[in-house]
Amino acid sequence: MNSDALETQLKQFGLSEKEIKTYLTILENGEAKASTIADDTGVSKRYVYSICEKLEERGFVEVDDHVVPTKIRAKHPEDVIELLSGRLEEIGPALKQRFSETSSRPQRFDVIKSRVTVIKRLREYINSAEQELMVAVPQGYLPEVAAELSTAVERGVMVLLLVSDVDDPEAVLDGVESPVGSVVRVWNQGMPILLAADEQLGIASPAEMVTRANSDDRAIALVQGQIVPIIAGSFLANYWPFAEELYITDPVELPQSYRSFRHAVLQATLHDHAEATIHARATAQPVTADGEFETIQGTIVETRQGLVEPRTNTIPIEHTLVVETEDRTISIGGPDSFLEDYEARKVTLEHEE
Secondary structure, rough: OOOOHHHHHHOOOOOOOHHHHHHHHHHHOEEEHHHHHHHOOOOHHHHHHHHHHHHHHHHEEEEEEEOOOOEEOOHHHHHHHHHHHHHHHHHEEEHHHHHOOOHHHHOEEEEEOOOOHHHHHHHHHHHOOEEEEEEEHHHHHHHHHHHHHHHHHHOEEEEEEEEOOHHHHHHHOOOOOOOOOOEEEOOOOOOOOEEEEEOOOOEOOOOHHHHHOOOOOEEEEEOOOHHHHHHHHHHHHHHHHOOOEEEEOOOOOOEEEEEOOHHHHHHHHHHHOOOEEEEEEEEEEEEEOOOOOEEEEEEEEEEEEOOOOOOOOOOOOOOOEEEEOOEEEEEEOOOOOOOOOOEEEEEEEEEEO
């Protein structure tokens, strides 16, 4: 790396041009007097002391003012590299917290005209899910996506599966070797085919698109962070509460961290049903202000949810952890909450010690 490239890289760590020239001069000499540095950099001796104090604060040099004249010593490059790497690791969680995953996905809106494409897109979006997945399909077409649903469950995705057009609930999972959902419900009524994955990927299709040959109906597939939550809300409010619960997964081993708040609520509820006392640590901010995120810790004393029976929420979209901290009891919801005291970006669940 030549001098220009090295200077450019050092600027990335917030050093000014004069600080860089001073630091490189000290590096080349290993140890130098302020007067030597002043001669090499063309700045005053007094200013050299000021710059070197800043470099010392940053961890690049050591200023030995116990000798006369004062000596400025470059720290070993390996120590500086380790220091800079540590600082990058420290800011990593904050960067990840502020990063919006929606910005990394190109927005897309497709009109689908064929059954084959509907099934293909269902499989594609199920395979893309990383945190949570809501799917509604007719019973006759569950085998078309069963393998993909099982794989999603295996990789830790919360899968809410609603199977419609069911005549015999006991036969729905016949021939299915692995769990196809974290929670599975069945309904004897017909309903649209719906999918909402990670609040980013969505599908809405009339059931006739896959159940009837030569249908003139059209389906919609979209990658759109503003619209997919509407599909998820419709799924949870208009269909899920009226379906019969067929299967519920066992609670997972803790500790576990969740960016899907609903998944955290589901697991907290399952552990509560198993009479376990669970501790929550949430990265959250008050819903009434755009303040700094803080860490809230405490014992979960209640969950309000409609993911599994018995339902404990007052409206279908309410999914809440009620946490008792050292000095108060607060309610925590997911991103963009308005019913709770805090909205959380990440939740870690662990057994109470």
